[in-house]
Amino acid sequence: CAGATVNPIIKFDPTGKIVKQFGAGQILWPHGMDVDKQGNVWVVDARVPTAAELKQFPDWANKGNAVLKFSPDGKLLLTLGSPGKTGNPPEAFTEPNDVIVGPDGSIYVSESHTAQFLDNESQPGAVGRISKFSPDGKFIKSFGSFGYGPSQFRGPHSLAFD
DSSP: OTTOOSOSEEEEOTTSOEEEEEOTTTOSSEEEEEEOTTOOEEEEEOOOOOHHHHHHOGGGTTOSSEEEEEOTTSOEEEEESOTTOBSSTTTOBSSEEEEEEOTTSOEEEEEOSGGGGOOOTTOTTOOOEEEEEOTTSOEEEEEOEESSSTTEESSOOOOOOO
């Protein structure tokens, strides 16, 4: 979506009519999404801009690698991570994949997208983790690491609660 002026988040009614749309200019690469009990829309912006994108759209330097919480009407309510930065929670994320809000309101974010394509468990800097935040967005903990073993992940996607 770098440089795009279209809304990447669109809500349809059961007949397919557009009811609401938002997010233009706010989300670089929408990837994972969840809607919480209050109808707030959580969107994972899964990567930072490439050098080519930044050359063409320099205003997009502070987008990506973040989790955005929008009201049902599209107002930005909360940002987890530091848009445009790569790192470790709570300050930043590394290619977050998905977000889910648990039954108790806790927020879970999975990382990292390109880790699923790596072929070496000892890849320097590879990330495979899930981070937990309180309902108000305060960091609680991260767990998991990159790999194939117990408590390890390779690009965890599609979080769900049973």
